Every structure is written in structure tokens, then in C-alpha cells.
Amino acid sequence: MGGAFALVPRSSFRFTLCCMPASCALQFWLLKSEPDVFGYPDLVRVGREAWNGVRNYQARNFLRQMREGDVCLFYHSNAKPAGIAGVARVARTAYPDDLQFDPASAYFDPASPPQQPRWSMVDVEPVRAFPAVLGLDTIRSLPEWQDSPLVRKGTRLSVLPVTAEQFDAALKAAGLNADFL
DNA sequence: GCCAACGTTGGC
DNA sequence: GCCAACGTTGGC
Numbered sequence: 141m142g143g144a145f146a147l148v149p150r151s152s153f154r155f156t157l158c159c160m161p162a163s164c165a166l167q168f169w170l171l172k173s174e175p176d177v178f179g180y181p182d183l184v185r186v187g188r189e190a191w192n193g194v195r196n197y198q199a200r201n202f203l204r205q206m207r208e209g210d211v212c213l214f215y216h217s218n219a220k221p222a223g224i225a226g227v228a229r230v231a232r233t234a235y236p237d238d239l240q241f242d243p244a245s246a247y248f249d250p251a252s253p254p255q256q257p258r259w260s261m262v263d264v265e266p267v268r269a270f271p272a273v274l275g276l277d278t279i280r281s282l283p284e285w286q287d288s289p290l291v292r293k294g295t296r297l298s299v300l301p302v303t304a305e306q307f308d309a310a311l312k313a314a315g316l317n318a319d320f321l
Numbered sequence: 322g323c324c325a326a327c328g329t330t331g332g333c
Numbered sequence: 334g335c336c337a338a339c340g341t342t343g344g345c
Contacts, residue, residue: 174343196328218343276344294326296342 168302169206170213170290171228171264180214180225184266192237192261193247199299203260204234211321212264213302213310215290216273223275224310227320232263267321270314284309 171191173179183189194200210230216222236257239247252258280291284305289295302310311318 172343222344293344294342296327298342 166304167205167207167210168213168304168307169202169210169230170215170224170288170300170302172215172217172298174218175216175225176218179216179219180228180266180269183214183226183228183264184269188231188263188265190237190261190263192239194237194261194299195247195249195259196296196298199297200258200260202299202301203262206230206233206262208233211267211307213307217298221273221275223273223279224270224314225273226269227267227311228264229267230262231265234260234262237261268316270316272314274310274314278313279310282306282309282313 175181178189191203194203208230212228212230213224214226214228216225237247237259238261239245240249240252240257240259241254242248243250247259249258276291279285284303285291288302288306289297289300308318
């Protein structure tokens, strides 16, 4: 076995403890989706997807902070089981969400100024499916996640930042290491 | 299906 | 700018 090497979560080692300027540091996020509508297997099937339909300012602002290559936990909400289903990656940074200008869409926003679109989306690609969905109850039990909006009662944020420690803890709880990153 | 919690809307 | 009403989220 890897000995001391294995004791160091690879993602933290590489991206947090390395001598990278903060402006370049890899960021981690969690994206919620209802699997009945679009689940992680759907992302795997299509290979790449525009993360549209976000209509909450705080979530939108997080989308706009994303950089190419940022790592996302894909969370299944409103599901049995609810939890993290896999890892995705930001393939394109924020650009205008086209659905806001589509009158036929449920996400149409007639008040959005075309010259300064109100809503943004990013593109994401699948990276790795979890062996099994990491249930919300398990996530709640992880010390690293105690302060996350995900587990805070009443928070409905659909795009939220994740720390490197939270990411590593989730991966470890899912039985994965971060070598694939 | 229930309902707590929260964000948004719109009258005033 | 207040705040009641309404809609939505999302776990259970």
C-alpha cells in the first residue's frame, strides 16, 4: 500500500498545499439537480451540458465565479436517495442562459435586459460517477460538512461552494481517492 | 403529499 | 420601504 503517500488527500495536496497563487487555485462546487429531470447518468450520456435554469441571484453569482476546470459535486435533490452522485467539471465559464429569452421556457424572464442578461449558465462535463450515491445522512455525519449550506436547515441554494476539505471528505466517504483529478 | 423555510412580488 | 401573500425548494 502507499504508506504515507495515501494519507495525504491528493486533491488537497496538489491544489491547496502546493505553491499556487490563490487566483489559480482549483475551486470546488456543489450543483443540485433533480434526477427525474436531469441526473448524473444523463450527464454521462450527453457528455456535456449547459447548466441553465438557475434563477436565484446567490446561485447565479457562484456560477459567475466558476473557472474552467473547477470541480463540481453533482447532487441529486428531491430524490431517493438524495445525495452526491458523481463529480463533474466546469467546461465553459459563465455565459448568458438562453432560456431567459425563450418565451416557451419555464425559465423565461421577460424582465431580463438583452443587452445585460440577468441569468448565466456554465457548461459541465462528467468526470467520475460515485460507486453509489453518497446519501445526505452520510454527508451530514461528516465533520467537514457541518457548516455547509447543503446541510443547513432551510437553505435551498442550488449552487454552492465546497471547500477542498469537504470535497476530500466526500470522496473518501464514497470510497474514492482523488487520483482521477 | 406534507410542510417548514425562504425568496420574490406587488400593493400601499 | 414595509410586509402580506404567494410560489418554490426539498427533505421527510
